[in-house]
Amino acid sequence: NGKVALVTGAARGIGLGVAAWLIAEGWQVVLADIDRARGSKVAKALGNNAWFVGMDVAHESQVAVGVAEVLGQFGRLDALVSNAAVAEPHNPPLESLDLAYWNRILAVNLTGTMLLVKHCAPYLRAHxxxxxxxxxxxxxxxxxxxxxxxxSKGGLLSLTHALAMSLAPEIRVNAVTPGWIDARDPSARLEAPLTELDHDQHPLGRVGLVEDVAAQVAWLLSENASFVTGQELLVDGGMTRKLIYLD
Ligand code: NAD
Known part of the structure; x- marks a missing residue:
């Protein structure tokens, strides 16, 4: 389709799955990640429609330079997928929780999206x-x-609907909310395979795949979603709709 998408946190996992899906749909995709070595390697493996820019999304100057690089290379930007995060849900118990740890999680997982959108919005608006x-x-x-x-993720959902109002009508802003997605490398999956219990506790009978998320991201970016903004789409195999009683 000739359009250009920027996907953050794309060196592995869900971000990489989203990048590969969009390329298969004909997008030109810029993968952004703090892991420059792995990011440039996977971008190369994805072929001619993939590029890599290194950035720490929590640093405004790095975001600004990265977005400028994208514009220098392509002259346009049609989509932003803000996926980069410190994707580790567990923290030390509150009473020993270090403020620097808390601030870093919020900086990457929440502030990073605000910074990306701030620097991408003028270009997204134009297209x-x-x-x-x-x-x-x-x-x-x-x-x-x-x-x-x-x-950080609760804040991100609020940021998403706030941005949807500020950037309408030119730019649509939606959230995809994954449940349990097995986003690990094949080697890690072999070392610790998922169990039947892992799969069976999901109403849909399995743990999610990166493609389950990527398909919904691609739909929300497409013209088919042109009347959808400020929304949250859960991709969780039904887990958050399951009522649990122990007997
Ligand atoms: P992952 O750890 O496999 O990948 C995250 C990527 O983000 C990595 O490549 C990492 O280098 C990059 N990154 C981390 N900090 C960064 C920074 N400051 N700047 C730029 N890049 C940075 O995680 P994943 O499982 O693929 O998760 C992707 C997204 O999906 C995250 O937002 C995560 O919170 C969310 N999510 C994942 C699951 C799941 O089950 N895997 C469930 C719910 C939500």
């Missing part, structure tokens, strides 16, 4: 583009010792 943020069902439900990650 009536779209933004998808990647939240987590942990924005809605929790295990003990997950305050930093849960709060």
């Amino acid at each position: 009536h583009g779209a933004i998808v943020t990647i939240a987590s069902t942990r924005a809605h439900q929790s295990e003990p010792d997950s305050e930093a990650y849960a709060a």
Whole structure:
């Protein structure tokens, strides 16, 4: 389709899955990641329609330079998928939780999206583009010792609808909220395979794949979603709709 998408946190996992899906749909995709070695390697493996820019999304100057590089290379930007995160839901117990740890999680998982959108918005507006943020069902439900990650994703959902109002009507902004997605490398999957219990506890009978998320991101970026903004789309195999009674 000749359009250009920027996908953050794309050196592995869900971001890489989204990048590969969009390329298969004909997008030109710029993969952004703090892991420059792995990011440039996977971009090369994805072929001629993939490029890599290194950035720490929590640093405004790096975001600004990265976005400028994208514009220098392509002269346009049609989509932003803000996926980069410290994707570790568990933190030390609150009473030993270090403020620097808390601040870093919020800086990457929440502030990073604000910075990306701030620097991408003028270009997205020019092409009536779209933004998808990647939240987590942990924005809605929790295990003990997950305050930093849960709060960052809850904030991200609010940021998403706030941005949708500020950037309408030119730019649509929606969130995709994954549940349990097996986003690990094949080697890690072999070392610790998922169990039947892992799969069976999901109403749809399996743990999710990166493609389950990528398909919904691609739809929200497409013209088929042109009347959808400020929304959250849960991709969780039904887990957050399951009522649990123990007997
Ligand atoms: P992952 O750890 O496999 O990949 C995250 C990527 O983001 C990595 O390549 C990492 O280098 C990059 N990154 C981290 N900090 C960065 C920074 N400051 N700047 C730029 N890049 C940075 O994680 P994943 O499982 O693929 O998760 C992707 C997204 O999906 C995250 O937002 C995560 O919170 C969300 N999510 C994942 C799951 C799941 O089950 N895997 C569930 C719910 C939500």
